[in-house]
Amino acid sequence: MYGHGAAPPTRTSGTVITLRVLFAAAGLLSCGLLSCLPLFRVAVLRGKRADWLLAWLGLPASIICFAVVGSVPESNHVGDVAMALVLIMGAASGAYFLVFDIRHHRTLPPTGPMPSGATAYMRPGPPHAGYGYPAAQPYATTQPTHSTPPPGTPPHPYTPAPPPPQPQHPSPARIDQVRAELDELSDYLRKHEDNR
Template sequence: MLLTVLVVVSLGLLAWVATLRIAIMRRTGRDWALFWAQLVLNVACVIPLEQRFADTWMNTAGMIVLLVQMVAVVCYYLIVDTRHHHAPAPLPAAPAPVPGYGYGYPPAHPGPATTVPSPSPHPNPYAQPQPQQAVNPYAQTPPSPRIDQVRAELDELSDLLRKEEDR
C-alpha cells in the first residue's frame, strides 16, 4: 500500500520501486525483465520533461506515457502483491511413512534374559482388516540416529535411577 502511494505521489517517477519489490519478492525472470523494461521506459519518459523540450509534443507525450505507466504499475503491483500474500502455501512433499516408537520411546532391545515371542505363522482368519491410515503431509521428519541414541541413554539412566530408589 505504501509503495502505491509513493508511486502516485511521485507521478510515476518512482514506479520502478514497486516493480523492483515485485521482482525481489517473486524472483521470476519475467518480473526482473518487467522491472528493467519499466526502468528504461521511465528514464525515457523523464528525458523529454527537461526544460529544453518545454512546450513541445515530446514533453506532452513523455508526461502522458509516464502517467499511463504510473497507473499500469500501481494496478499490476496491487494485483500481484494481493495474489502473492493470499495464495495458499505449497504443500511439502509427504515423507515416506516411518514406523513410530510410540510416545517418543525407541523400541526395546531384548537382553539375554528377555525372550521375544515369535509371530504366529498363521494369521487370525477372523480378524477384521485394518483401514490404512492417511499420510500426514505435515508430519515431522523422522528422528535422527543421534536423537535415538540420546533417548536410549536417557531411558537407561531413568531405569538406573528407579533401581536406586527401590534399594
Template sequence: MQGHGYAPPPPQPPPTGLLVVLRVFFVALALLSMGFLAWVAPLRAAIVTRRPAEWWFFAGSVVALGTSFALFSTDHTDDFSSSNGTAGMTILLLNAAACAGYYLYADIRHFRRRRQAYAAHTSLMPGMPGYAYPQPVPPFAATTAPSTQQPPYAPAPMTHTPVPRPPVPAPPQRPAPVRINQVRAELDELSDYLRKHPGGQGGSHESGR
C-alpha cells in the same frame, strides 16, 4: 540412523495489517512522485515473489522511465508543452499507474498463495506444536511406559488342537462258570420236588421203622 522426518512448513505470511500499510505506501510513492519513483513498486514485487515475470515488468518500467527522460531532454520549453514533452509526461504517468496496479496484483496474489499453503500445511498436522517439527522422545519414555502398539502384520497366534484318542474297549466279561449254573438248576428242581411232595420225607422215616 535418522529418517527424513517432516518437511519444514512454508513461512508464515506477515499480518494483513502490515501488508495493507506497505501496499498503500508503494502505491502512493508511485503516484505522488508523478511516476519518477514508480519503479520502486515493481522492484518490491520482484524481490518478494522472485518470479521472472515481476523482474521483466521491473525492467520494462525502467525502460519506460528512461524513454520519458529522453523525451524530456529534447523539450526546451519550461512547462513541457512541446510534443516531446507531452509524450514524455504521458509515458511517465502511464508507467506510474501500470507500476502501481501491477504491484498490487502481484503482491496480493503472492501472499494469498502463501497463506493458503500455510493453512493447508497446518491442517494436515494439527497435533504438531509450533511449525510441526518432530519432537524428541524423552529417554525415560522407553523404559517407564511400555509400548502397546502391535506390529501391523503380527502373525496370528497358533492354537493347539487336541488329537482325539480312540475309545478304550471295555474288558470282556467272563461268562459265569457252567458248574454254578448246573448247581442252581439242581437246587431249583429239588425245591420243586419238595413242594410237590411235602410228606415224602416223613413217610420214608416211618416205613423204615
C-alpha cells in the same frame, strides 16, 4: 539471519496493508519516477526473469521520459506525451503490484493463534519457534513421539502443559529480617554522625 530452522516473524495484516499502500503509491506520488519500485517488489517475491526484466526496463524508461519532458519546450507536444507516458507507467506498475500482492497473500497458509485444544501437528505451514520454545531442527523427523493406541482402546484426552512456575517472592519473615537489619544500620550511622 534467523539461524537454522527458525522461521522469520510473521507480518500482521496491518503491516501487509501498509506496505501494499506504500509500494502502490510510490509510482503515483513520485509522478512516475519511482514506477519501478513496485515492479522490483514483484520481481523479488516471484523471482521470474520476466518480472526482473520489466523492473529493470521501468527504471530507464521513466528517466528517459523525464529527460524528454525537461529538454523540449513547453509548446512541443512530445513533452506532453512523455509526461503522460510516465504517469501511466506509475499507475500501471502500482495496479500490477496490487493485483499480484493480493493474489500472493491469498495463497499463503493462514497464520495466527491456534484454536484451543489444537496441537502443533494440526497447524498448517512450517513450525514457528516463538519465545521460550525450541527452534525446529532442519534434519529432525516430523513423526510424533507417541505411538498409536491399539484398536478398541479409548483415545487419551488432551492434557495441557503445566503452567510455568510462578516467580518466587521473598517470604514475609525474610522481609522483616531485612527491614530490621536496615533499621540497625541507620541507627548505627546516626550515632556515628552524632559523635563527629
